[in-house]
Amino acid sequence: MTKPLSIMVNTGATPEVRFETSGHTAMPIAWFRSREQLDQEIQVILSGRVTKLNRIISFAPTRHIYGYVFAHHLPSYINVKVTEAWRNMLDVPKLKGNEHLLIVATPGCWRIIWEMARYTSPKQWIVLHSGGLLPKLCQPWIEYLLKQGARVIEILGSxxxxxxxxxxANTDYTKPWQLVSDVELAGDYSSGTSRLSISSPRIGRRFDLVVAPHTWTLPDLVDVxxxxxxxxxxxRESRFVKVDGRRCNLELIExxxxxxxxxxxxxCIARRSAVRGEHYDIYLVVRPDSYIGNDLISCIKMVAKGYHSLMR
Structure with missing residues (x-):
């Protein structure tokens, strides 16, 4: 039987850690998590899956909840090398043979993971994918990783x-999702497709609340x-898309x-992207005698928050 990765209590730590929503749907909102919640985040995802670990490669920045949890919080307990691959998404991290790797992946990084797998055996790899749907482009790469003994785990969260x-992940891309151990459904799903409503001890405390809510309802639609x-x-119930972990409200952008x-x-039209999983296109009608100038470019940069691929 696989033993869970052991976590030790750090009594000298900051009581809460601040995270912010991406700001694409409205103004960024601060959510706070206790270290106990972050510890439990590690347990519900890695328990029973990891017995040995000597390196973490994160393509998710530390402002992202999983980038922080697995590339900052977890290494504060165990002696493990951390590579912050998100700082330069053009470089392929250098690997040693037979490393026990934990890779924190986002939709836009799978080409780099594939390049990593071409030069060393991924047998000891565990890849955690979050931040959006798995891109179709990466399906053959994932199948290769699985055949070599790697494990690819998708995370649905917020x-x-x-x-x-x-x-x-396996070759059946219609496989259902399973709630993690400390999450329960909070809604009535007897009438069919409904919004996902859950109860969990790990829901964050919003900046304007004294205590964290015990239940939360998301814009995601599910069949239970x-x-x-x-x-x-x-x-999704609304006109939201999630691009590399950033929720984008297409109505607000328009x-x-x-x-x-x-x-x-x-x-703004939502698209499935073979590279990023989800994306959107912007179609414009320019007034007569006007042109696309710096004001439009600045506006799109503001609402797109650095997605320079929109500026083609």
């Missing part, structure tokens, strides 16, 4: 809730199975771009 459910521990993911005098109309 800044507000932490991990809600996981599933191990009779055991209430598994569900299939249907989509509203901001429409404030520009040179724009007669705008439409």
């Amino acid at each position: 800044t507000e809730t932490g991990a809600i459910a996981t599933r191990e 199975m009779p055991d209430r521990r598994h569900f299939t993911y249907v989509g 509203l901001r771009i429409r404030t520009l005098e040179s724009i007669a109309d705008v439409a």
Whole structure:
């Protein structure tokens, strides 16, 4: 039987850690988590899956909950090398043979993971994928990793809730999600597809609350199975897309771009991206005698928060 990765209590630590929503849906909102909650985040994801670890490679920045939990919080307890690959997404991290790796992945980094796997055996790898849907482009790469003995674990969660459910990637891409051990469904799902509502001791404390809520409802739509521990993911109720962990409100983006005098109309269309899993396109109607100038470029940069691929 696989033993969980042992976690020791650090009594001299800061009581709470601050995380913020990405700010694409509205103003960024601060959520606070206790170190006990962060410890439990590690346990519900890695317990029974990791027995040995000597290096962590994170493509998620430390402002991202899983980037912080696995590339900052976890290394504060165990002696492990950390590579912050998110700081330069053009470089392929240098590897040694037979390393016991934990890779914290986001949708935009899978080409780099594939390049890593081409030069060394991924047999001892565990890849945690979060921040959006698995891109279709990476499916053959994942199948290669699985054949070599690696494990790929998808995490469904949010800044507000932490991990809600996981599933191990395999060749069946319709495999249902399973709630992690300390999460329960809070909604009534007897009538079919419904918004995902959960109860969990790891829900964060919003900045304007004295205590954290015990339940939370997300914009994600699910079909729940009779055991209430598994569900299939249907989509989102609203016009939200999640790009590398950043939730983007397409209605809000349209509203901001429409404030520009040179724009007669705008439409943001959600797309499935083979590279990022989810993305969106912006279509513009420019007023006569106007042109696409720096005001539009600045506006899109503001709402897109650094997604320079939009500026093509």
